[in-house]
Amino acid sequence: MLTPMTTPAAPHSPFAVAPEVLQALRGVRRVVVFTGAGVSAESGIPTFRDALTGLWSRFDPMALATVDGFWADPDLVWGWYEHRRVAVHHALPNPAHRAIARLARYLPDVTLVTQNVDDLHERAGSPHVLHLHGSLHHPRCLECDTPFPVPPDQAVTRPADPDRLYETVDLLPDGRRLPPPLCPACGGLIRPGVVWFGEALPPGALETALDAAGHCDLLLSVGTSGVVEPAAGIPREAARAGAGVLHVNPQVLHLTGVRQWQANGPAGVVLPALVDAWERV
Ligand code: OAD
Numbered sequence: 713m714l715t716p717m718t719t720p721a722a723p724h725s726p727f728a729v730a731p732e733v734l735q736a737l738r739g740v741r742r743v744v745v746f747t748g749a750g751v752s753a754e755s756g757i758p759t760f761r762d763a764l765t766g767l768w769s770r771f772d773p774m775a776l777a778t779v780d781g782f783w784a785d786p787d788l789v790w791g792w793y794e795h796r797r798v799a800v801h802h803a804l805p806n807p808a809h810r811a812i813a814r815l816a817r818y819l820p821d822v823t824l825v826t827q828n829v830d831d832l833h834e835r836a837g838s839p840h841v842l843h844l845h846g847s848l849h850h851p852r853c854l855e856c857d858t859p860f861p862v863p864p865d866q867a868v869t870r871p872a873d874p875d876r877l878y879e880t881v882d883l884l885p886d887g888r889r890l891p892p893p894l895c896p897a898c899g900g901l902i903r904p905g906v907v908w909f910g911e912a913l914p915p916g917a918l919e920t921a922l923d924a925a926g927h928c929d930l931l932l933s934v935g936t937s938g939v940v941e942p943a944a945g946i947p948r949e950a951a952r953a954g955a956g957v958l959h960v961n962p963q964v965l966h967l968t969g970v971r972q973w974q975a976n977g978p979a980g981v982v983l984p985a986l987v988d989a990w991e992r993v
Pocket residue numbers: 747748749750751753754759760761762766777827828845906907908909934935936937938939940960961962963977978979980
């Protein structure tokens with residue numbers, strides 16, 4: 713049986729692109745698309761800071777997204793990220809991910825920068841994605857950085873048999889504590905492949921993103937609260953260099969500065985309409 717790679721497209725998008733936004737899209741060639749958790753919200757992946765549904769309204773980021781938290785309780789942290797990794801595997805790209813992939817097929821220069829640790833942009837067809845905050849899908853050794861391959865669809869834990877790399881386990885609906893496997897190279901703890909608070913971004917990722925932002929005509933900021941540094945500096949850099957900045961977010965944002973616009977609505981509705989309109993300008 714064939715499994716669909718993406719969710720079906722909305723038959724007809726109800727979102728109307730404002731005339732000033734259409735005007736801003738005219739003649740644009742170099743674009744940076746900067747995404748956050750909101751772009752994956754319609755795929756069923758929770759955001760971080762939305763009041764009732766955001767992960768940080770239910771979980772403590774200091775316990776789950778810092779190296780100190782991992783040292784304090786590795787089983788809690790490893791189990792939480794394995795739960796998220798398998799949930800992402802079962803999620804599907806939504807119309808927003810697909811619209812972004814489509815944009816890159818007809819504009820000459822599109823750089824896609826994401827703060828997300830899922831792989832939904834890639835699965836929607838975007839080939840080069842700069843993951844500023846790492847990836848759930850690439851765990852590695854906490855001590856020596858050796859990558860640790862994991863099956864995409866199953867959670868893993870430390871095996872009882874020391875000759876095996878890991879054991880697969882069923883997840884419970886609310887997740888479960890899981891001792892992390894040990895590194896076959898040095899015996900260190902295997903950690904999730906995401907960037908935690910206080911850690912450096914992957915080498916070169918921020919520099920590449922800032923360079924693209926500093927040379928683009930327009931930056932499209934999609935589904936991000938823009939409060940986490942240094943990522944939040946990327947739209948700032950585009951604005952500083954004179955590019956337009958268009959925010960896609962259901963929340964009405966307080967914008968300051970010239971050449972900033974917003975399209976308010978869910979990304980899965982706004983982006984297909986925006987990209988349709990863009991193809992025609
Ligand atoms: P946040 O949770 O801070 O912000 C999500 C944004 O998406 C909010 O502005 C929402 O209004 C918006 N949003 C919600 N649903 C949406 C939809 N359907 N379409 C468009 N927008 C929608 O997430 P990020 O800004 O990505 O870092 O958070 C930045 C970083 O903080 C994350 O990468 C993560 C977190 O701690 C690490 O894990 C290192």
